[in-house]
Structure formats: C-alpha cells, structure tokens
Amino acid sequence: MTIDLSQLDQDQLQAAIAPRGPVAILAGAGTGKTRTITYRIAHLIDQGLISPQRVLAVTFTARAAGEMRDRLRAMGTLGVQARTFHAAARRQLRYFWPQAYGDLPWQLIENKFSLVARAVRAAGLDASTENVRDILGEIEWAKACCFTPYDYVVEIGKTKRTPPVAVEKIQAVYEKYEQTKQSGDTFLLDFDDLLIHTAAILENSPPIAEEFREQYRSFVVDEYQDVTPLQQRLLKAWLGERDDLTIVGDANQTIYSFTGADPAFLLNFSREYPHATVVKLQRDYRSTPQVVELANTVISKAVGRAAGTRLELQGMQKPGPEPEYHAYDDEPTEAREIAGQILTLLKNGVPAREIAVLYRVNAQSAVFEKALSDAGIVYQVRGGEGFFQRPEIRKAIAQIMRASQVGGVPGDDVGEQVRAILAPLGLTSTEPSGTQARERWQLLNALADLADDLAQSNPSLTLAGLLAELQARAESRQPPTVEGVTLASFHAAKGLEWDAVFLVGLVENTLPISFAIKAGDAHIEEERRLFYVGITRARRHLHLSWAYARQEGARSTRKRTRFLDGIVPELSGAEVPERAPRSPRCRVCGRPLLVATERVLGRHEDCPVEMEAAIFDQLRAWRLETARENHVPPYIVFTDATLMAIAETLPQDSAELLEISGVGPVKIEKYGESLLALLNNLRA
Template identity: 25%
Template sequence: MQYIDFFTKKKNELGVILNDVQKEAVLTNDGPLLLLASPGSGKTTTIIMKIGYLIEVLGVDPSRIKAVTFSRASAKDMEERFQRFFPNLPLVDFSTIHSLAYRVVREYFAKQRIDYQLIEGTNEGLNKKMILRDLYKAINNEPITEDQLEELITFISYIKNKLIPENEWGSVGIKIPKKEEIIKRYETFKNSGTPKLLLDFDDMLIIANQVLENNQDILSRYQQRYDYVLTDESQDTSLVQHYIIEKLVNKHQNLCVVADEDQSIYSWRGAEPEYLLDFKQIYPNAKILMMVQNYRSTKDIVEVANKFIQQNKKRYNKNMFTNNLPHKPIKIKTLQDYKLQSNYLIKQISKMDNLQDVAILYRNNSSAILLLDAFEKANIPFYMKDVDNRFFHHWVVEDIKNFMRLSYNTSRVDVFERIYSKFNGYLKLSQMEELKRVRNNESVFDNLLSFVKLEEYQKKKIQHFKKTYERMHDATPKRILQMIRDDLGFERVLEFRSEKFGYNLNNLVEILNTLEQIADSTETMVDFVNRLNHLDALMKTSKFNKGENAVTFSTLHSSKGLEFQTVYMIDLIDGIIPSKSKEEDEGAEEEREEEVRLFYVGMTRAIAHLELISYERKFHAPVKKSEFIDQVYKIIHPNEQKKPSKQEKKVKEKPINPNGIKERSILKIGLQVKHIVFGSGEIVFIDDEMVEICFEQSHKKFLISTCLKQGFLEID
C-alpha cells in the first residue's frame, strides 16, 4: 500500500518512525481532525509528515495547502523543518493567522478603494503606542507608564480577540483609569478617515472576519484557494481567529487542528481553549486523536506532570506517558532566603560543562535582574530570551536616579522638578513654579523655605528633607536608597499613586528591593548608577549568546516549545505562581486552571533533571512556598504521612486603649498626638481614609478606621 511505502521511505531517508496514533493522524485527511498533542509528543514532525503525505501520496498541489501557525518564528521553524524533510518538494504556504487576515483585508480595501495605514511599529506620530499615550494623558492628566501602556494594549487586544461588545468592556478587570473612555476615543480617532483609515493588528482580524462574513465573493475565492488547512498551537488561538478558520474551511471541512488545551497559557491575550473542548459541537463529524506519548522527558518527570495537570477540570481525559527510563526524581529545594537563590543556582550550574542544556525559568521578568547581576559576577554566560525587559528604564528606577542626582547638587531645580511630586511633602505645581522663579543657585530646600509660600506642615517636611540630604553625603548607596524610601517618603508616595492610578504596588516595591540588593555590592552612588547601566547593556547584548554555550533565562510563557536537559523553576512562592491562593481565587476557576497549566508547561520543558526552588523569606518578609510544590511533593511521595502542621500561635488582641481617640472629628492637621508604638508626633496630613503623622525620626501613615477602633492614638 502507498502509505506503507511512504512511512518506510521516510524511516530509511530520515530515520523518522511514527507511532500508531501519529500514523493515523497523517492518514486522516477527509473532514475535520482535532489532534491533541501532549508535550514532547512529536507534533511538528507529525504535521510535516502529514503535509508531505498529502503531496507525495495523495498528489495534492502544495499551493492548495494552507498551514497556519501562532507566530512568525514557528511559521519559519515549520517551513525549515519541511524543507529538511522534503527538500525536493515545493514549499507549502506557512504563515501566521495575522498574515492571512492581512491578505483578506488588503484585497477588500483595494476593491473598496479605501486608503489605510498600519499603526503598529514605529511610524512617527501615527503609531499605536504614541496615540494611546496621548489619549491617556489627555483623559487622565497624567503620563502613562510603560507598564500601564502594555496593560492597555493587552486590554484592547483582549476585548477584540474575544469579540466582547462595548457594553461589557467595563467588566474586564484591569486597573487602567477611564479605560473605556480611552478605547472609545482610540477607535474614533482611527476611524475618522483623515487622512487614512488607521489599523492595528487586532483590527485586521476583526475586519477580515467581517469581510468573510459579509462579502460572498471574497469568501468564495478564499474557500476555493485551499483544499486543506492545518492550524498549529491552536490552544493559543482567539475566538475571532477560530471564526476566520471556520469560514475558510466551511465548504470542504478538511481541517486539521493541532493543539493541547493543557498548554493554553495566553487567555490574557484572548486565547480560547474552551473552543477545543466544544470542537465536536462545531464540527460534528470531527475525529479526535490524542498523541500522548512523550518522547522528551524521563519517566520521573512525565508521570508527575501528568498527575499534576489532572487537577484541572476543563480538559480532555488524556494521560501522557513515556517509554523513557527513569533518571532521577524531581528535586524540590527550599532555601532560607531569596538572596540565596542566585548563589545556589551558580553553585549548581558552575559544575556543568554544557550550559546550553540548562534553563532557568521564572514567572516574571523581574526575576531575571538579580540573576543577571549574580551570573555576570560569577562569569557564567547566559542568554536572556526576553530582552525587552524595561526594568532599568522603569519610572521608579529613573526617579531613584534623580533623587540621587539631587544629592550631588541640591541647587539643581531641573532635577528637583522631575521628582518634587514624589517627595512625601504634598508640594503643589504652583509652589514649584514659584521655586523656579528663584534663580540664586542655592539649595532648592533653602529656597522653598525662604521664597515660597508653604503650609506649616510643609515647612517641617522641607526641613526634614534638607537634613536627610545632608546625611546622604557619607552614606552607602544602599543606605541612601533606604533614606529615599523612608525618610523622603517615596514608598508612601508609591502607595498613594498605586491607589489612584491602579499601579501594582507589589511590583513597585519589588523594584526598590531589587535596587537595594544591587546597591549592596557598590560603594558610591556613581558605582551604583554605573552598575545599573552596565547590567542594562549586558541584558541587551545577551541575545548574541543564543546558540552559544550559555544558560538560558526565560519566562515560563516564553519557554513553551523549548526543551532542556536541566530546568530550574525559580521564585516558586504563592503570589507569584499561583498569583492568588485558592481562597482568593474562589469563583475564578478559569484563572486558576491557567496557573496550573503554566506550571505544567514549565515542568514539561525538562528532559532529564527538573528542580523546583522556593524560599522562606524575601526582602526581610516571610513568604509561603507555592502550593504547587506541595502538590508535586504529594505526587512524588503518595504514601508519606503528612507531618502535623505547627499550630499557629494565636496573637492576643491588644486591649483597646481607654484613652484612645474615638471620634474622627478630633483628628486635625497640627494636632499633637501619641501613638501606642511610635510615640509622640504631629498630624501633618489627613483625608477620608488616611492620617499621616510626623514623628521625631520618621513619618508614618495609618488607616483612620483602625486607629479609632483600636485606640492607637491619644491626644498628647
């Protein structure tokens, strides 16, 4: 039979041997097929063999086959793989779904004589990011941060890919002030038609879907263009992308969808894994095959990963297995402190010869910064997969640099102007303008006290700031950072701005903590700033180590599709992965299951050695190891008796102070009070929720409701 000859020929030519399910996938070409491919199951090889079979055995014209991938990189990889397998065959049309959509849109606009322009990329004045920056500032009277901009772009992409109607935009949980007004004005601006219709990548998908829905002529032409359509990584495909494919194959339904719902980790981009679960409803005649034999990893890793993912409910009932031999059990390592993590990794990895076989995976890009610092000092080469990390140009880092610059010359009004609102002194723009009119080259603090009209509480703050800057001259960079955070009130300002503008306070504090750790090994502010600049440059140049003998640093998201002999998954603490505890996530089953899938993706990158690393303390605060580690431990040790947990000591509630202030009306700016812990001080600021008190050594903010309830304050 022809197909037997085909498989024998490829075995002899390429050494490719397919298992029974892979062969069945290659031979199933009439009607819809859902091929569920577990990690390491050889899905790309199977797809390439299937395309080759269509051409060599069934005689299909290569131009009649359309292969759709998730990214340009995977399209290129598949094309190169196809050429290696079938060097004498013409190329098949491999492309992304966006590329396909763009063809449809371009053809439609040409017919309609609609002039348009793409606003993705770096077009001056007319690029997506610039438009959104301008709109945000116009609506919120505040410049948008890079983090917020990325979140806003993700929000826009999410609602378009999920086809969420305008009246439901507000239900999407992101903390961007006036997000609905921004996107409405963004859409109005793009569709104004002067001088051209403006399009972003998400618009291409929306318009392509609408064209195929409403323009029978173009729909028929595309339906007749391809006899076979294959889509890869379809667990990452959004609803609008699925609809485009549906319309494309509606006539012949010769569709092969390759996916793994267990590896769907991009719901925040609009990915729709549930579409796969409903595949039979959409394509009633579909065949569903499960490729569950893992060729990548050892038995120790495959069996644990398989049991771990089974806690998820919204998945097909499939069991990944391997015929590979055991090697060594998954290792779980708990360190006493976060600071020990980089040293531990260096100690382990420095013993290895082939660094290219090693990967360190983490949830957030911020984890890479201290790795970068430590590995460079240890002279261990690395390749960082996500080189667009904006840490060293984050506004918090820039603010810290400006606080430090001011210490060199406190007469620098231009530097002070950049950060005056970041001091915890409640200085107003009008006061800053008064200061700028004073041009005597004296200290900004002296000029504020002498020439600017200030409230009494502001004068005390300015005097305090002046003394703090005087103390900075002989301090180490780490101590200076602590002064900026505490004595100048920068961290309290971050708390306030986080509440007002929806910043993630934990992320901002993490930046400060990371800066402190980098500063710990420097002696002067110049050394510290130079170190930051050096690490920034090092991060960018690490891309040249790709393919070299270097350790790979990658986020869990970016690691999908990769494999390494040894994998370290780090920073495995609750709040990072999972991002919320079970109690916090109650009622959010979909988000919870995606956290499980992300951890599963990380585990299944490892071929022979997998290590899960957590710690007990981070930046002086106790943390809890990821509950996923406990789950893995129980899978590895199913018969081990659970050790009795230490009974938490019940903290006795302090008796309410009988002399404590009970009435909110008593609290006034200027009132001398005594705090139960911090002693005597003066109220310098008060609003609906918070009271700020200036003590002899520090300023502190407290919740008014707590102070009144517990009697923490009394009149001094």
Template identity: 45%
Template sequence: MDVEELLSALDPDQRRVAEHLRGPVVVRAGAGTGKTRAITYRIAHGVLVGAYEPTSVLAVTFTARAAGEMRSRLRDLGAHGVQAQTFHAAALRQLSYFWPHAVGGPMPQLQEHKAGLVAQAAGNLGISVDRTTIRDLAAEIEWSKVSLAGPEHYAEKAQATGREAVAGLTHERIERLISAYEEAKSARGVIDFEDILLILIGIMAERDDIARQIRHQYRHFVVDEYQDVSPLQQRVLDHWLGDRRDLCVVGDVSQTIYSFTGATPAYLRDFRARFKDAAEIELVRDYRSTPQVVDVANKIIAPGRLAGSVKLVAQRPSGPSISYQDYEDDDAEAKDIAKRIVALRERDVLLSEIAILVRTNAQSQAIESALSAAGIGFTIRGGERYFSRREVREAMVMMRSFARSGVDATMPDTVREVVGKLGWSRDAPKAAGAQRERWEALNALVTLADDIDRARGADLAGFVAELEERAATQNAPTIEGVTISTLHAAKGLEWDAVFLAGMSEGLMPISFAETPAAVDEERRLLYVGVTRAREHLHISYARARAASGRGNRKRTRFLDGIWPETENVSRATRNRRRSKEMATEFELNHPDDVALLNDLKAWRTVQASDERKPPYMILVDTVLMSIASSKPATIQELGRVKGIGMTKLDQYGSAILHVVDGHR
C-alpha cells in the same frame, strides 16, 4: 524520498496523523510528543503523493518564530511553497492584496504600538495615566477586540466573565476609553493588529467574490497550538474555511496559559461537537523528558485535568531524580542555582541547554547577579533581540557582499571567514562579559551554517536568505549561555536542565489569581514549566525575600503530595508516627511476621537507594506491617492492603510478592 521512507520516521500515532490527509482531524498532543513533527510530515506526505498542491496549504501557528521553524522543517522535507504563517501575517498578506479592490486607495498605516493612542484617548477623557497604566489599558483593549466584545459590549462581557477592572477604573469607564481609542485611531488614519483580522472578516462577509478567491487559493488548513485560539482568530478561520471541512487542528488543553489575552481551549475541547465525524488522534508518547519529569508533570496537572487533555507516557530511559530545595532567601536560592549550573557544566551539559524559569521578570535580578559572580554567561529571553545586535547586522552585510562576489568556498567555510573578520575565533573567551556575548552571537552563526549545510546543503546566498527570513520572524539561532525566562515566554522551548525558581505561594500561583479558573491556569503554567525539562529538573523557593526578612513564604500548593516532606516534618509529628508504628508493630507477635517485616524493610531500602528517594516515599512502615501480617499471595490480595494504591501496586507489586513468597 518515497512515502515509506518519509513515514518510517514517525511512531504509530504520529503516522496516523500523517496518513490522515482529508477531512476534519483533531490531534490532542501532550508536551514533548512530537506534534510539530506529526503535522509537518502530514503536509509533506500530502505534497509528496499529490493530495495537496503546496501553494494550497496554509499552516497557521501563533508566533512568527514558530512559523519560521515550520517553514524550515517543510523545506527540509521537500515541501517547498507551503505557506506557514501566523494568523496576523496571513491576514495582512490577504488584506494588502485585496484592499485596492475592496476599499480603494492606499491601505492605512499599521500602528504597531498602542501606547500613544491610549494616552491620547485617556487624556481626552481626563484620565490620569502612567506607563504601567497605559500598558494595562492597551492589553484590555486587545482583549476586548479579540473577544469580539467591541466598545459597546465590553462592560457586559467583562462582567460576565469575571474580568477584573484595571487601573482602578470601572468597566464602564474602560468601555468609554475603548471608544475614545477607536476615535483617536480613526482620526490618525491608522489601524492596529486586531483591525487586520476584523477588516478581513468584514471584507469576506460582504464580498463573495473576494471570499471565493481566498478559498480557491487555500484549500487545506492546519492550525497548531489550537488551544490558544481567540474568538476573533476562530472567526477568521471560519471565513477561510467557508463550508469546507479540510481542517487539521493540533493542541493540548493542559497548556492553555494565555486566557488573559482572550485565548480559549473551548474550540479544541469541543471540536468534535462541531465536526461530529472528525478523526481524533492522541499523541501521548513523551520523547522529550525522562520518566521522573513526566511523573511530576502528570501529577501536577491531574487535579485540574480538563476534558480533552492527555496523560503523558515517558519514552526516554530513567534519569536523575527531581531535585527539590527550599532556601533562606532569594540570594541564597540564586547562588545555589549558580553553583549547580557550574556542576552541570563540569559534567558536559552545555550552558545553552540550561534554563532558569521564573513567574515574573522581577525575580531575575538576584539570579543575574549570582550567574555573573560565578562567571556564567546568560541571555534573557525577551531582552535585546539577536538580529538587532551590531555584530550580527555587520556579519549579514558582509555575507551578502561575499554571496554577490561568487567566492569559491563552501558555505560554512565562508561564514567562518566572515565572522573571523569581526573578531570570532575557534576558542571562546574565558571570561564572561560583553566580549564573550559578542563571541557567542557570532558563534551562533557558525553553528547554524553547519546545521543548514548538513540538512540541505545551502549555498551562501541560500544561507543569507535563511538569515533574512529568521530576522523577519525573530527566529534567532541558539546562543551558548544559560537562558533566563518567564514561564510564559518559555512555552514551546525545551532544555536539558531546567531550574524552576521562586515556586512559592504568591508567585505560583501569582497573588492576583483569585478565581478557581485563574488558579487552574497557574497550575497549567507550572505544568508547562516542568515539561520544558528533558533530564535535569530542580524546583525551589525561598522562605524570605531578603536575608533580614521574615521567612513566611510557603511552597506552592501545586506541589502538595509531590514535594518530599522529610525536612518539614515537626518533632511532634515524627513522634506521633513512631508511636503509631510501634503500636502496629506490637501486633506482629509471630516471629515469622517480624522476620518478613524486616525483609520488606530491607527491600524498601534498596529500592529507595535505586530511586534516590527517602524510604517512606516507597511505602510507609504501616503498609509494610499490614503486608507482613496478611501475607498476600496474589496481586489482587496485595491490592486490598490499605495504603498500597494502584500506582505503587504497578511499580512494586511483583517485587513485594517475591519477598512474601520467601516466607511461606
């Protein structure tokens, strides 16, 4: 593959990213704009032209799954040997290598879960805890470490940032618990995940020889999802860089939804304050979503737009209108969502291309029941891990054996033979349940085998190696079934159809989001949910939790001015509007004005039908009356009509002037 062939797959802005191979670069990339594509092609371009040695590139992202996907994409582009890792995985690899030289002796065991140590620390202080409290305190310990607060500065920093104390404990009490946790950890001779980064920072700061070795190994850095960097991760990145400047960062401040974990968009927002000559490139062309979805996304984020965010520009053809619906209760909402999914399936939308997104895990119970009753298969993101399923483990064992035996068949055919021995067939079981789930899990291996064979023609041993890497990073293949997920867990994913359920005050924004910053983060979370949808988007809420409950829920404030108001307008309000319209209409004394008004209303009816909207959402009657009275001749004159607005002027200006011209 030559350079032009490689870069021809990119749009002009993505190509600018791929061609800018040196120096500091900040890419502000909106949802669906192809940011991962841009940076993987940038790396592949650098390797192809000899600007980068593959092993000198370190691409860092935030989940093992995303890192695995990036490695797979880079292999498809011929960029073998490039390291794509999470911060922790890259740091652990370096720490494991240098520990004997820097510290000596065996490296301490990594404690993957904090629960036992937190419980011990709490007991030592006489603090009564249950499972939920332990989880909350473990999260607070993690926040203190990634925020570089430390046991001695936790209370001061938590108070300064307005952080709520958890489990009914004061900040000072939690500070003492953090110290007790560190003591318990030292007594057991173990380290936690945050220690990996902290210890590596300490070694690189104290040992110039080790720092030089690491910097000699990695010379070119790419950081994806840079809006999610914590102070601790930024400190590690600073030590990796040293005084060099070959850094490319990519992110979107509008998708900052992990501030509660210590992530901050400040490093992305202020990148050019640190690197004043940095190249700055925006990716705004949204290839994922229809104009209807993009319009809603832009409107949601606009009131809380942050410095450095981008406004999306849709590239896909027009699609169906966004669907909005309120329900009597949660069960009614879940049942109607299931009914709509059945309708989508009948229109050939794959179940694996449908997701139901909720704010909290507790919301999924009614949805699971409704899907089961409708015979719709589903998976819960964050539930049983794919590679932990028995049939998947058995298939991998059998494929390893087949690979060693040197079977004379194509890789996809051999995979089909293996899973066939475990109960897979070409036709899926019709009923939902455990048998269907088992078939879906095995069929995902068949689909993945076909995809990899088309992409790079791997043999069976190569396919097994791919599966082992995916298992290590929990990068599961797609399973045919509706996905139920929280909004947080859905980040980075996309589907043809998305149902946003439970979008009411108290859930969106969540009730404990009490500060302006917390509410803004909830707004960004809804933005993330909306931008997961490619084509179909249904937004709903229930007025009551149960059929016998009081219907006092209100839809989220974030949809004010977006949610159609027709069904919620009272009779008194309608009467007031009609009286105002009649009073205005009375002023149209000339027959030509009334005739023009009627033609404008006829145009509006057609336009509303085309857009599948109520007519008033195109233009209200009072605006049409003003146009009929003033008869504007130019766009500038039309723009002076009260109530038209720039957006409506862009959308309908030419068509309105055409109607007016017919009455001159």
C-alpha cells in the same frame, strides 16, 4: 518523492494518514506534534489529495512557522503557506483591500502606545506609562474577544476580570482610540484590526470569499487551545461551509486566557464536527519517565472541564535522575546555590545552551542574573529572541554584506568565509576569558555556526544567499542557539526544551500569582497548567526550588506553592514553620548588620577599620592590572566592598577566600592564585 512514514509511531501515523476533513490531534508535551502535522501535510500532498499551494498552516509564533517551513522543505514539500494568524491576515488584506475599499489608503500601526495614550488623556485619566499599558492590554483583550466599545461594558460584567480603571472609562478610551484611527486621510489599523477586517471582508463579500476559498482548500491550526474568539472568527471565515481542517492542541497547556484565549474551541471540536477523526498523542519522547511522572501528578490534580480531556503522558526516554526539591532561606541564597548547581552541570558536560532557569514573572530574573554573573556563567534572557537585533550581530551582518559586494573572501565554503570575515570583529579560534569579549565571541560564534550548518545543507550557498537566509530568519525570529544558560519566564519558555531546567521561586502569590488567587478557581487552574508547562520543558534534569524570604536576614513569611502539596512528602499540606530572623553580625562589635553594603563588609561602616590603607591600595592596583589583562572593567574582578573585606581578613587559602561575600569558585579559579600570592607578600 514518496514520504517515508516509518519514522512515525502508531498514533502519529494514524494522524498523518487520516482522510481529509476535520481532524483533531490532541498532542501532549514532547509527543512530536510538529513532526506529525508536517508529515500529515506532506503525505496529503504526496498522495495527490491536495496541492501544496492550497494549504494554509497557521501557527502562533513566527518561529514555529519558520520551523514548519524548514521541515517541509527538508522533506521536499515546497509551496505550503505556513504563517501566524496575523501574518496570514496581513498578506490577505493587502491583496483584497482594493476590492473591498477601493482607493482608501491604509497603514499598519507598528506601535499603538501613543494613540492609546492620547485617548487616555482625552478621557481625563492618568497617562503614565504603566496606566496606558494596562488600558492598552484591556483594549487588546476586548478586541481578541470580539467586543466593540459598546459591548465591553456589558460583557466584562459576565467575567471575573478586573479592569485597571472603571469600565466606563475603558469604554471611553476604547471608543476614542477607534475614532482616532479613522479620522485621518489614511485608515490606521492595529494588529487586531488585520484579523477583524480580513474576516469582515470574507463574511460580507461573496465574490472575495469565493476567490479566497478557491485558493485555499485545506487548513492546519497549531496550538488550538490558545485560539481567541477573534482568531476563531477569522478561521470560520476562511473555511466557509467546508470542514477540511486539522487542529492540534492540548488543553493541559492552555496558558493564555488572560489575552482572550479560549480552550472551548478545542474542547468543543468533536461537538462542532461529530464525524471528526480524533487522535491522541501521549508518548513523550522528550523527557525521562521521572519528569513525565511529576508532570502527570501535577496535572492530575486539575479540576474543571478541561480536566476530563487531559492527556496522560508516557515517558519513552531512558530513566534519569529524580526531580530535586530544594527550600532556601532567601532568594539570594536560592540564586547562588542554583548557580553552583549549574556549574556542576557544566563540569559534568551539560552544555550551557541546554540549561534553563524558569520563573513566573520577569522581575524574578534580576537575582539570578547577578548570581550567574558573579559565578562567571554566560547567560541570555528570554531565550535570545533579540539575537538578530544585537549590535554585535548587526555589525557582523553588515561586514558580511560588504565582503559579499567586494568578493574574493578566502575559504572553501560560506562557513569558512564567514569565520574569516568575522575574525577582525573578535571571532578568534579560542574563546576569550573577558566577560564582554566572551559574550561578543559567543554571539559571533553562534552566527558562524549557523553559516556552517547552512553551508553543509547547501554546498553551493553563496554569501548573498546566506544574507537572504539570515534576513528571512530575522523576520521569522529563528535565532541560532547561543552557548549560554537561558533565563526565561514560564510563558516565554512555551515551545522550548532543555536538558536541565530549574523552576525557581515556587511560592504562593507568585505561583499561583496573587491576582489568580483573588480571581478564583479558573485562574488558579491556569497557573497549575503554567507550572505543568514549565515541568515539561525538561528532558533529563529537573530542579524545583523556593525561598522562604526575599532578602537575606528577612523574616520567613513565604509558603511553598500549593501545587507541590502531596508531592514533596516532608512538607505535604503542612504550614512551613516560622523561622527566626537571621541577621549577620558585625565581626567588630557583634551587633546585627541591617544594611546590604555592611553585610558585604562584614562590619558597620562606623566600626574601626581593621586594615591599613596601604593594603587596600595595593589590592586595587592588583585589581586594575588583572582587569586590563582580562579586558574587563575592574568591578568585574572584585568590587571595592569585596576588596575591603579581603584586606581586613587577609585570607590565607582558597577556603578562606570563599567565605568572603563576592568571591565564588569561578573567581577563585581565575584570580585566586595571583591574589593569594599578593596577600602572602602583604602578610610578610
């Protein structure tokens, strides 16, 4: 079939039809890089310039590889290998190992923690989980940089990297770990070893290299700014003396230097290949001009070598609202206010799956999880990568498998059949109201929606075919979208996008992170790029916020991130004024409340209780009945502390109810009418 190139803009077209040979596509966020490289591959094949079986496309995530395969398949282009570096190396090593090493058996270590822990203990170091993980990360970084145990001590001194323990101890653990893998009858390999041994075989065995290079003639590498020295070594081994290479990258989005990623390979590409075709993609089709303007402003302040190669995005979408900036007294207040803003977006028609809350470190998620849960908002952490590993989904797939084996499932297509199969598991025609039931329903409905989509694209699809497709997606980590707000770190959000994005916790020592501030300018610039990545995840709505204190009533000691200096005018370059501590006061004695449980009660525990025990007992009985009706645990309705506060204050309307900690708009909507009726009877 002929590839229709009319769907591409001028720059995308230039990249797609560039001749074989070195091509660098410098693609900014939202500029259609995946579309461009798939069209390039399809066009080269369509023109007879390359056979699909001779193309190897390399991505950084299994999800991205799966998306590329799906797009190529939709264009009628079959046979192209799209894999991650590790998946490609593993496949090649399985094939070439016998030629290189004979009958020596090898095995991939899926989890190397125990081996590293053993080496840590042998070196006389603390083998706590945290310490072992830190040392394991250091070994992974050394291998990604192509450092042997003997190189490590010398090379670490040339960097500003701070190892978790003395460098000599790291070297000893690293050396012991490598020896342990080779001490048994079976040669043990970790994921980095897949790349190391594949590269070594191609470098040292001309016959094997010749066989491989006969098979693969043309290479495409996505996210080239995040290539490590080890990945670059493997890529060079694949290429040999050839230059049929297309790379795609953006120096503005280099955010993995801590794992060994080196943007120098992208920055030096034109020097390595002086005759290369270089195309810049700067038309942003994802975000509004307002979001794009903020992204450009943030990255324009970058310093260092990469600053000279940055792309300036051009917003192609219709204008939207200006980004919003909010400062809060403390993190719980920030989280509650954001939950309220999310409720407003939901009421205005923005789907929950199109809303994300992004933060710098995973530890920041807890306060937002609580706020969303209290507000009755369904959410998923880190974008739902574990969808196919969820117990509900595993049980559902097992049910589909049993139905496939017995046959006779009612329904005109696979989508209808799947909905019938999943009905006994909780997939009703309408969404239930209970928290747990609703979460299960959301997961099952997402699976059913995926079956509907696959049935629509392939009307002849059977249940057996569906199961094969689900297995492939599980392996490539391509989960369907769950109808819930996403909570994710900036790093985990890379490659994703939403209509509305909340960037939270934007304070110094979090963004930039404290160790980056200590490490110097290069690390701070990576934090700036991480912030830029977060901004460019938003299509239309962008909210940026920070809190001056961690806990309610604590001193306001935090400062807003430096990356907003000169952007938020009223606070530009100025010190945030010291705020007086605000401690809630006991409504009985008037003294400050210093304990969290007392703040919920609104009084000290030793102050006289302003309620009758009978009222509290009746409220608990009402809660139990309400919980049973909604199929949720009683504490989901209201906690004991909240019930106690309600019993003491006896609120007369919704407004007074909302003043009580633990009562939000969603709970008012669900339980308010019934609760206020009970309270009215109690007052009488």
